[in-house]
Structures are given as C-alpha cells and as structure tokens.
Amino acid sequence: MSLGDDTGQTRIRLPEGSDGDPYGGARRGGRSSSRSLVTVVGVVVLLIAAIAFANRGGDDSAAEEGAASADSPKAAATAPSGKKPVTTKAAGIPAGFTHDREGAQSAAANYAVVLGSAEMFTKARRDAILRSIIVPDRVADFEAELDKAYTPEFNKNVGLNEDGTTPKDFTFVSRTSPIGTKVTESSADTATVEVWCSGLLGLAGESSTNPVTSSWFTITIQLEWTSGDWKIVTHSQKDGPSPVPGDERASSADEMAKAVQEYGGFTYAR
Known part of the structure; x- marks a missing residue:
C-alpha cells in the first residue's frame, strides 16, 4: 500500500x-x-x-515509565532514543559521543561502518582511521594486525589490484550498515557493544568475476572512554543472524555501481 x-x-x-x-x-x-x-x-x-497517539501529552508516557521496571525494555533493545547524531568529526569520522550507554552504542555503530568501508583497503587512509577510533596504546598493534590482513593476495581475492586500487572501469564496493546495537557489559568508562550489521562487498563492472554480494554479521566492540570520547580497545566479528534471502532480482553491474556512487552513508546515533 x-x-x-x-x-x-x-x-x-x-x-x-x-x-x-x-x-x-x-x-x-x-x-x-x-x-x-x-x-x-x-x-x-x-x-x-x-x-x-503520537501527539499525546507527556503524562501517559511518564506514567508508563514509572510503572516499568529497570530491565523491562529488553524486548525493544534496538529502539531509537530520538537523540540527534553527533555534529563533529575527527579524520572524517563521527566523533564527540556522549559519555553514557547510548553514546557508546552510537560510537560502536559508526566505528563498525568505517571499519567495513572501502577506505580500509588503502594503507594511508586505514592508518588515519585507526588513529582516530582506537585507544592510543593499541594503535600500533591494530596497524600491524591489519597490515597482515590487507595483503596483495587478499586485495586480488576481492577483485582489486595488488596495491588496493580499483581496476579501470570498475567500481569497488565495501559498505557496512548497522541494523541494531546492544550493550552486553558496561561501567562508568568502559562498554562492550554488539553491532548487528549487513554488508556489501565486491566489484561492480560488466566483466567482474567478483560481483557485489551481501552478508550479515555481528561485530563485538570493546570501548573505553579516553580523552573525552569512546575509543576501541578490541573488536571481533561473527556471522549472522542472517534472514532468509528474498526473491528480488539482482541488479545489473551498472545499476549497482550507480547506486554506490549516488547514495551516501549515514551518521548513526542510538
């Protein structure tokens, strides 16, 4: 309808x-x-x-909040708070999150996006990203670990040139979209947040042997409040939860390349 x-x-x-x-x-x-x-x-x-219903006065809402127990919102763990996204950036990445559970979830969602972006395939940009979102004393470890992961062989496997550049007449796609977040542990200055995501990865082009495919995964991010913002201490990833695939027609290479070029991403707030 x-x-x-x-x-x-x-x-x-x-x-x-x-x-x-x-x-x-x-x-x-x-x-x-x-x-x-x-x-x-x-x-x-x-x-x-x-x-x-949406325009009701605040009295009913206040009554419902007073009647609810502290752990009652579990069934709506990913319901939005209504807070606006952050307005500042560091190295082009959202920054300045609030010092609370919601701020930690916003940070985790935005960090999941940038960690799954095409920018991570370029060494200089990857290092700048890590310096912006990782706790300072772990940056060197992350750089060394990811340098071992983003090898020339890995780049070739996803359809890129060995140096991470995109072959001529192709559009490289690597995007992560958070679906929801959940805090599993937290204290005044630490938080562990799970981010359920969908992702796109592949090379859009008429003769591509690595077409753009979708995936579902959950990223677990441990955060620490450092220098006035949430920063990553560790992160890991596992597959799923994955929905049953729909029956939509797969788009052509041109349609996919055009969509990636024309549709920008979002800044996520809990």
Whole structure:
C-alpha cells in the first residue's frame, strides 16, 4: 500500500491477481469500487488515530515509565532514543559521543561502518582511521594486525589490484550498515557493544568475476572512554543472524555501481 503522492491524493494498491497483474487484472464493477472506498476511509481513520497517539501529552508516557521496571525494555533493545547524531568529526569520522550507554552504542555503530568501508583497503587512509577510533596504546598493534590482513593476495581475492586500487572501469564496493546495537557489559568508562550489521562487498563492472554480494554479521566492540570520547580497545566479528534471502532480482553491474556512487552513508546515533 502506498500513502500519499505529490498531488496530495491517497493511492491504494490492490492485491495481485492470479495472472501476475499488480493491479488485479481487468477493471471490476461498482462493488469493487465500494470496497476500495471503504479501504480508503479505514486507512484515513487509522492515520488519524496514529497521529493522535503520537501527539499525546507527556503524562501517559511518564506514567508508563514509572510503572516499568529497570530491565523491562529488553524486548525493544534496538529502539531509537530520538537523540540527534553527533555534529563533529575527527579524520572524517563521527566523533564527540556522549559519555553514557547510548553514546557508546552510537560510537560502536559508526566505528563498525568505517571499519567495513572501502577506505580500509588503502594503507594511508586505514592508518588515519585507526588513529582516530582506537585507544592510543593499541594503535600500533591494530596497524600491524591489519597490515597482515590487507595483503596483495587478499586485495586480488576481492577483485582489486595488488596495491588496493580499483581496476579501470570498475567500481569497488565495501559498505557496512548497522541494523541494531546492544550493550552486553558496561561501567562508568568502559562498554562492550554488539553491532548487528549487513554488508556489501565486491566489484561492480560488466566483466567482474567478483560481483557485489551481501552478508550479515555481528561485530563485538570493546570501548573505553579516553580523552573525552569512546575509543576501541578490541573488536571481533561473527556471522549472522542472517534472514532468509528474498526473491528480488539482482541488479545489473551498472545499476549497482550507480547506486554506490549516488547514495551516501549515514551518521548513526542510538
């Protein structure tokens, strides 16, 4: 169902017919029109109710908060707080997170994005990223560890040139998108945060032997409050949770390359 367009009208998409016509085949008589009118009226009523609920006064919310126990929000562990993303950056990476559990989750989500980005495949940029998000006394260890991981052989396996550059006429894709976060341990100045993510990796191009594929994984990040911000002490990754794949048509190489070039990323806040 689609609600609203540029003309201010409400459009209702009927269920698909047996012949595959998304609009239900041949046009029906007045009975179908009456049913559509009832559906439209029902949708409008639901919208009004939803708006009224969203605009309720603060008294009900306060009562609900008072009645809830300290651990009651477990079922909504990834519900957004409504806080705005940070407005500052360090080395092009979001910075200046709040000194609390929500700030730690925001930091972990944003750090997961940059650790899974295409920028990590370039030595100079990778080192700058690590200096920005890792606790100072662990930066050298991270640099050495990742230098061993991002080898010429690894670059070739993902479709890049040995030096990490992208072959001519191709678009390299490496993106991580957080789906949700969860704090598993925390204290005043430390936090362990799990970030559930989806990822894209591959080379978009007509003759690519490494097409862009998707994956699902969870990154566990241990953070420490250092020099006025959350920094990474350690991080690890495991597969899943992974949903059942949908039946969408895979996009062409040109479509995928264009999407990567035209759609920017986000700054994540808990």
